[in-house]
Amino acid sequence: MEISIGELSKRTGVLATTVRYYEDVGLMPAPPRTAGGRRSYGQAHVARLAFIRHARQLGFEVDAIRELLALNARPELPCAEVDVIARRHLAEVDGRIERLTALRAELSRMVGECGHGRVGECRVIEVLSDHGECLGDRH
Amino acid sequence: MEISIGELSKRTGVLATTVRYYEDVGLMPAPPRTAGGRRSYGQAHVARLAFIRHARQLGFEVDAIRELLALNARPELPCAEVDVIARRHLAEVDGRIERLTALRAELSRMVGECGHGRVGECRVIEVLSDHGECLGDRH
DNA sequence: TTAATTCCTCCAGCGGCTGGAGGAGCAAGC
DNA sequence: GCTTGCTCCTCCAGCCGCTGGAGGAATTAA
Numbered sequence: 389m390e391i392s393i394g395e396l397s398k399r400t401g402v403l404a405t406t407v408r409y410y411e412d413v414g415l416m417p418a419p420p421r422t423a424g425g426r427r428s429y430g431q432a433h434v435a436r437l438a439f440i441r442h443a444r445q446l447g448f449e450v451d452a453i454r455e456l457l458a459l460n461a462r463p464e465l466p467c468a469e470v471d472v473i474a475r476r477h478l479a480e481v482d483g484r485i486e487r488l489t490a491l492r493a494e495l496s497r498m499v500g501e502c503g504h505g506r507v508g509e510c511r512v513i514e515v516l517s518d519h520g521e522c523l524g525d526r527h
Numbered sequence: 528m529e530i531s532i533g534e535l536s537k538r539t540g541v542l543a544t545t546v547r548y549y550e551d552v553g554l555m556p557a558p559p560r561t562a563g564g565r566r567s568y569g570q571a572h573v574a575r576l577a578f579i580r581h582a583r584q585l586g587f588e589v590d591a592i593r594e595l596l597a598l599n600a601r602p603e604l605p606c607a608e609v610d611v612i613a614r615r616h617l618a619e620v621d622g623r624i625e626r627l628t629a630l631r632a633e634l635s636r637m638v639g640e641c642g643h644g645r646v647g648e649c650r651v652i653e654v655l656s657d658h659g660e661c662l663g664d665r666h
Numbered sequence: 667t668t669a670a671t672t673c674c675t676c677c678a679g680c681g682g683c684t685g686g687a688g689g690a691g692c693a694a695g696c
Numbered sequence: 697g698c699t700t701g702c703t704c705c706t707c708c709a710g711c712c713g714c715t716g717g718a719g720g721a722a723t724t725a726a
Binding site (some may be wrong): 434435438439442443446447456459460462463464465466467468470471474475477478481482485486489491492494495496498499502503504505506507508509510512513515516517519 | 566574577578581582585586595598599601602603604606607609610613614616617620621623624627628630631633634635637638641642643644645646647648649651652654655656658
């Protein structure tokens with residue numbers, strides 16, 4: 389099975405430019421080339437790229453993915469480290485949700501108080517002008 | 528009241544480098560300079576920068592803030608446009624929370640299924656390798 | 667053979683800053 | 697008046713994770 393970068397792109401849903409970028413940053417290995425100098429991929433590349441794509445979709449950073457790929461290549465190791473990376477990311481996502489939820493409450497209150505009059509009396513503008521108007525000071 | 532960029536930074540909590548950046552991108556006006564060529568700010572600058580900072584903390588994009596600032600300068604206009612910008616942003620935040628929450632569920636399931644054995648049998652790695660393992664296909 | 671398509675490399679740009687280099691201004695102490 | 701140390705100046709590069717364009721070479725289809 390010898391696949392062009394375009395075909396690899398089609399099978400994984402990752403843009404060809406992005407595949408080359410992954411090669412640059414060391415997520416994908418430099419594949420063999422055809423006589424004409426074009427990248428030629430095999431089944432292992434498809435699997436690896438699918439792994440990367442999925443991890444990215446789940447929000448893992450490139451550095452974390454590099455670690456996960458390294459661990460994936462050593463199936464005999466205990467998976468404690470995998471667990472650490474995933475839990476760290478989960479905590480990070482939790483934090484993001486929390487911050488966004490607090491922010492959403494503030495925004496929603498602001499919008500709800502807008503009396504649809506003139507800008508000069510608009511609560512949205514007032515709240516933005518004065519941080520003291522906010523419920524939470526976390527942001 | 529004549530204030531240096533450092534003092535402005537202290538009063539608003541915005542880094543001096545960031546203030547200069549805001550000037551570059553047109554959020555802050557170019558202030559008058561001292562004889563020695565240093566930026567000199569007044570009360571209006573402090574208020575404007577506080578407004579910008581607060582809007583950024585609430586997640587508004589720089590483009591949206593530019594619009595909000597322009598509207599703020601025209602208090603006689605109806606505030607419908609302010610409302611549109613704020614509601615648009617609220618919807619955007621809602622979308623982000625929704626996506627993150629779905630992602631969190633997937634991550635949490637993954638982590639929960641990890642049997643703390645070897646990498647070769649780790650569910651986290653398996654799920655990452657095979658998108659079919661996921662509950663939602665939204666990501 | 668020619669035309670269309672795909673691929674190549676290199677480089678720049680997105681957003682929203684942040685930091686460093688290398689230099690000049692300025693306030694306070696001696 | 698001079699030095700020391702701080703702040704400020706401009707310019708430029710880098711962060712993350714891509715994305716797209718220019719200009720050219722290779723491949724494929726008609």
